[in-house]
Amino acid sequence: MHPALLEIARLGLHALPRASAGALRRYLETARPRLDLPPGEEIELFAPGARAVLARAFADIHHWLGQVSGRVPFFADIAQIAVPRPIPELAAAAAALPLLRADAPGHLADEAALAFLDRLAL
Incomplete structure (x- = not known):
C-alpha cells in the first residue's frame, strides 16, 4: 500500500466494522494507479x-x-x-483524501467505508 494511504487504512481499521474495514483496505491497495500521489520514498513515516x-x-x-x-x-x-523524507505522512494522507473521495464512488461499493472517507478529517 502506498505510504500516503497507510494512516487512512489504520484509522478505518479502528473505526469501521471488520467487513467494511476490509473493503476499505482492498480499495486502498488497488486505488494507487488512479491517484496522483507523490513517490512513496518521499513520504516520511x-x-x-x-x-x-x-x-x-x-x-x-x-x-x-x-x-x-x-x-x-x-x-x-x-x-x-x-x-x-520531505513529506510528512499526515500531510501526504491529507492530500490523498480528496483524491480518494473523488475516486472511491466508482470503485468502493461498501457504504460504511464510503461514509468513513467522506467524514474523515486529518
Missing part, C-alpha cells in the same frame, strides 16, 4: 528525530556487517538513513 536515533542505533551493526562481508561500507547509502 518516522517521527521527528527518529531517523537520527535509528542511525546511531544501527551504526555498530553496519560496521559489523562491513567487517563480516568485506564490503565497507556495507550499505553505500548508509548516511541516507538519517535524512528525513
Whole structure:
C-alpha cells in the first residue's frame, strides 16, 4: 500500500466494522494507479528525530556487517538513513483524501467505508 494511504487504512481499521474495514483496505491497495500521489520514498513515516536515533542505533551493526562481508561500507547509502523524507505522512494522507473521495464512488461499493472517507478529517 502506498505510504500516503497507510494512516487512512489504520484509522478505518479502528473505526469501521471488520467487513467494511476490509473493503476499505482492498480499495486502498488497488486505488494507487488512479491517484496522483507523490513517490512513496518521499513520504516520511518516522517521527521527528527518529531517523537520527535509528542511525546511531544501527551504526555498530553496519560496521559489523562491513567487517563480516568485506564490503565497507556495507550499505553505500548508509548516511541516507538519517535524512528525513520531505513529506510528512499526515500531510501526504491529507492530500490523498480528496483524491480518494473523488475516486472511491466508482470503485468502493461498501457504504460504511464510503461514509468513513467522506467524514474523515486529518
